[in-house]
Amino acid sequence: MPQFFLNKRLLMLLVSIIVLVALIGFSLREREELTWPEQFVKDSTSWVQSLVSRPAHYVAGWFENLQDLQNTYQENKELKKRLDDMARLEAKVYSLERDNEELQEILDKKESLSKYEPKQAIVVARNPERWNELIVINKGKANGIEKNMAVVTSRGLIGKVKSTTPFSSTVQLVSALDPANRISAILQGEKKLHGTIEGYDKEKELLLMKGLPYDAKVKKGENVVTSGMGGVFPKDLPIGKVVKVVPDEFGLNQTAYVKPEADLYDLEHVMVVKKVMDSVEFPDESDGEEEGK
Numbered sequence: 200m201p202q203f204f205l206n207k208r209l210l211m212l213l214v215s216i217i218v219l220v221a222l223i224g225f226s227l228r229e230r231e232e233l234t235w236p237e238q239f240v241k242d243s244t245s246w247v248q249s250l251v252s253r254p255a256h257y258v259a260g261w262f263e264n265l266q267d268l269q270n271t272y273q274e275n276k277e278l279k280k281r282l283d284d285m286a287r288l289e290a291k292v293y294s295l296e297r298d299n300e301e302l303q304e305i306l307d308k309k310e311s312l313s314k315y316e317p318k319q320a321i322v323v324a325r326n327p328e329r330w331n332e333l334i335v336i337n338k339g340k341a342n343g344i345e346k347n348m349a350v351v352t353s354r355g356l357i358g359k360v361k362s363t364t365p366f367s368s369t370v371q372l373v374s375a376l377d378p379a380n381r382i383s384a385i386l387q388g389e390k391k392l393h394g395t396i397e398g399y400d401k402e403k404e405l406l407l408m409k410g411l412p413y414d415a416k417v418k419k420g421e422n423v424v425t426s427g428m429g430g431v432f433p434k435d436l437p438i439g440k441v442v443k444v445v446p447d448e449f450g451l452n453q454t455a456y457v458k459p460e461a462d463l464y465d466l467e468h469v470m471v472v473k474k475v476m477d478s479v480e481f482p483d484e485s486d487g488e489e490e491g492k
């Protein structure tokens with residue numbers, strides 16, 4: 200009996216192998232259409248794959264989008280940083296270019312200040328409430344700065360030293376509304392006219408040059424410079440140009456409105472100049488006595 204079952208099993212195995220080989224051979228043949236079992240199996244497999252792949256693709260796509268979003272955030276952050284760095288760099292370049300221009304102008308200006316002793320300084324403070332009156336510079340007594348020294352930019356006069364400390368000085372601008380703030384000036388027209396800079400029109404941002412003769416012919420655009428007669432300001436420092444002329448309240452003199460040559464609103468690099476007195480040589484008395492002998 201056991202031998203019978205063994206032979207039966209062997210027979211079934213052989214039949215199964217034959218059927219399997221036949222099916223494989225049948226399936227490998229080139230056919231235009233599949234059988235309905237093959238179609239059923241294929242459609243079922245495709246449906247199951249589709250059912251599984253859609254959520255898988257969705258989840259994978261979500262993670263990819265999340266990764267892309269994170270990468271975009273990092274890139275955006277890096278770009279913003281570069282833009283900020285570029286803005287700071289542009290501001291620095293602009294500041295350096297401006298400083299270079301101003302310093303170059305100051306160096307060129309020294310050629311015309313041969314009779315003066317210029318000391319370069321930087322504006323370090325300015326009170327908003329007294330913007331048109333006072334500035335503070337970073338040079339003081341330790342640098343040889345003294346009261347009443349003239350202060351200029353590369354373009355022209357801006358004021359004088361009002362007070363000093365060892366390492367800083369307060370400068371009174373020409374636009375300060377102080378009755379004692381007067382500058383002896385010359386109007387360089389067809390005829391040289393003397394007057395004084397005293398007063399400032401805040402609305403028009405113009406200096407007032409008073410004391411001009413009532414019959415003097417003054418033209419627009421004529422230069423106004425320091426006369427050097429006040430004992431404070433050296434001679435021929437540019438102050439500004441005439442904008443218009445009006446008679447004073449009594450009609451005895453004229454007042455010229457002068458546009459400052461220097462920019463009194465935006466001040467950074469300045470020069471403090473000391474007037475150099477020309478030395479006068481006196482004859483030696485001993486030589487005279489010897490000649491008399």
